[in-house]
Amino acid sequence: MxxxxxxxxxxxxxxxxxxxxxxxxxxxxxxxxxxxxxxxxxxxxxxxxxxxxxxxxxxxxxxxxxxxxxxxxxxxxxxxxxxxxxxxxxRDIDLSKAEQEKSEAEQKLHKAESQHNIDEQRRAEVALKKAMNRINVSKHL
Structure with missing residues (x-):
């Protein structure tokens, strides 16, 4: 074994x-x-x-x-x-915090897109991926 x-x-x-x-x-x-x-x-x-x-x-x-x-x-x-x-x-993920981070990342992404700021857009996309990953993983308890 x-x-x-x-x-x-x-x-x-x-x-x-x-x-x-x-x-x-x-x-x-x-x-x-x-x-x-x-x-x-x-x-x-x-x-x-x-x-x-x-x-x-x-x-x-x-x-x-x-x-x-x-x-x-x-x-x-x-x-x-x-x-x-x-x-x-x-089991350690704070779902409400992850959802707040997702919301903030989405706002930053929309702002960066409207200003055509590629660097900020990429940072916001990464932050959004991290938040979404945490949200998805938190559901596997």
């Missing part, structure tokens, strides 16, 4: 945000979706602003959802290390 177990760790500049043993981790890389299980060949891949799903070993029906703000995943020797600027488990 131990042969099909991996360790999944999510690290941000604030330290380890998540660490568990798992049967599988699913991520969205910039090149497509990845499902990584034990004995997968080593890989390093950049990640999108997206949800990570971890199928834990302690309960076969339990899957943790984690919102990440991009980053990358490295998998080697049955250890998946995800490094991201920010990461939050679904």
């Amino acid at each position: 131990a042969d099909n177990i991996i360790t999944v760790t999510v690290v941000t500049p604030y330290g380890i945000q998540y660490s568990h043993r798992a049967h599988m981790v699913s991520v969205k890389s910039i090149d497509g979706d990845l499902g990584i299980m034990a004995n997968h060949e080593p890989i390093v891949a950049p990640l999108k602003i997206s949800e990570i799903r971890v199928k834990r070993t302690d309960n076969t029906t339990h899957v943790d959802a984690i919102a990440v703000n991009g980053g990358f995943i490295e998998f080697q020797d049955n250890v998946a290390t995800i490094v991201a600027d920010g990461a939050e488990r679904a």
